[in-house]
Amino acid sequence: MAVTRRAFNGGLATTTALAGGFGLTATPIVSRSRIYRGPNVIIVRFGGGVRRLETIDAKATYAPFLRHTLVKRGVLIPNVTIAQLDGVNTSHAEGTLNILTGRYRGYRDAGSRVGADHLEPTEPTLFEYFRRTFNVPRHQALLINGEDRPQEEFFTYGVHRHYGIKYRSEMLSLHRFKLYKLQKILAGPSLTDQARIAAEKEFKKLRDLDYRGSGLRQSAKINAFWDRWMAHYGQTGLVNPRGDRLLTALGVRAVKELRPKLMMINYQDPDYVHWGNASHYTRAISVIDQGLLQLVAAVDADPEYRDNTVFVVVPDCGRDANPLMGIPFQHHFNSKSAHEIWALVFGPGIVNGKVLDKPVDQTALAPTLGAVMGFKTPASEGDVLEEVFV
């Protein structure tokens, strides 16, 4: 009987958990003193939930830069799927954690509320693997999140006993910026009582969104980043870009100022199609495509990043293709199309202009990226995609 990697890992996880309970787990020997000399990796989550048709279909795409330009620079994997397993939900947080951990159901519910899932990884994320293996400061392992999804603030680290907070990534998001801004305002001397009360109220509201309080302990480099951001865009929030354009702005700025080795950008706005305006979906895809154009241009213009950066573009989940519906773009109901995604990998060491025409699992991306960066992802279920490498 053939044992799949998923089944094997499932058993392994159970064994490890049991052994860990008795203090028997053998922690892999790693040398954090290792200096990272591999390529930079930028993961672009083409979220929240897109179908193949409007993205990688050459005739119907709303992402022309992705489809007509970037595809020629790397390997397009058109048949990536999210496995049909019990408890696997085709949604944004889940899909993102599948990508980050290389494992299905590698998370736990840490107190979800209606309309705001609250998942935290129980398996190590790529950031944790990376920072545990290499001596990389946390501001160079970056997660960039949208302003409307504070629930994704929890992806910077998981609760795995051998990884976790020590190896966390930093987060760039408006939520973090506002926390920084309010901390600074509250520490300032010239605040009226009324202004202080208002600032404290807003600060508490933001702080309560993240029970782990990670946003209050941003590194000096990140604080300096926000200082420069504030000097440029001011404090009001009315000047800086918004929506997914904000993520692009943060990503481009981060490349210039923080020099990340591993960065994930979580685009999200195609998800607005839930509420009935199909144009929000297609428009948001175009906005992400323009974001990709700017990111790639920023990387290509930087001597340290040019020819030394691997991009992976992958959706968190697909969307329905239900002809019975007026707006056939939901993704929560376990439809076949919601499980169908794709991926594009390009950069140094990756084959140019290839279409990898075989079924690939979403969990294969984490071990493949581990292979790109030089670390193993033992908890992942997927296999390394050897075919993408030169």
Added chain:
Amino acid sequence: MMSRVASLDPDKMRLHASLLARSGRGIGKLVRFIAAVLACLTPVTALFVLGALQQLMRRVGTQQIEKLGDHLIRRPHADPTADVLSASDRLRSGRLKRAIDTLRQYFVEGCQAAFSLAIATLPFSLLWLFSWWAGWENSFNKGYEQSWVGPSLGLLGVFVALNVLIYVPMGLAHQAMEHRWQSFFHIRRVVSLIDCAGWRYVALAGLTAVAGLPLFAAQGLPVFIENIRPGFEHFTAEQVKEVAGQFKLLAAIYVVVALVILRWLAARLYARALGPAVRRHAQLWAASGYEVRGSEPMRGAAGRSWMRQIGRIVRIGLLWVILFGLVAQIFVAQFLNYQWWNWLTHPFYLLPWVR
């Protein structure tokens, strides 16, 4: 042959004739039902159904008023005699002409009902449509400065809807009985009827909200079609069309049955409330030509008016809560399976149109 006919028992012949007439009526009803179901499938033909329902209400209401014998007199000039005259004319004309004339009347009355209902419901349904559209448009474009606009308009729409939806069944019954579209807007008279209908009207609202659930399901179920019909994702366009057709047909059958029951009940409630309303508000109802025969005393002593007032307030509160259930169904269904026109029309308060 002659001898065979002559040998038949006259009682048996009458029985046969009665059975034939009954089965003829049954077949006629079935044909009308099938026609109504099919007519629900397009917005224009749905007007015929709406008109037929108005006529049903008038028939039921009139029968019920006669049956109750509520000491009411209606002055002849206010009677819908035009309808009676045209009915007698129809009896004298041929079958085809009669059918065409009936359809014409259904259509005209359907248009009138749709017009009244549209005037009544568009203030909230347009608020919903634009609040939804503008709210999400604003949200997509991150216009946080105007984020209050969408939800506020939506909530205002809900408030307007709760009050209008209380009014609609009785307003429609009044329009049917008066046979004039303007009658829908005899607000004080309709309110007096609602008041006199008492707790039965609350029950009708409850039934309406419960009856809305299958329609809510019909809108939401297609979302789960791959779970309901395994292999749906591989269906051809023809097969998909077939499934969609089945969905629509079932929904249309349900809509016709539900509307006949709801409108039938509304007409009976109208008839029941009319007498007390005319007694309590004689001057108001004089405009409709109604007056009380003799000097029958008004039921309910004046000393208990405070109890009536409390009962009225409780009923209105309950009606709000119950009808909020119907409104919630509309919103949740839109979250599941959005169709912009579902803000504007619902089989229970505008067109009996199933899409």
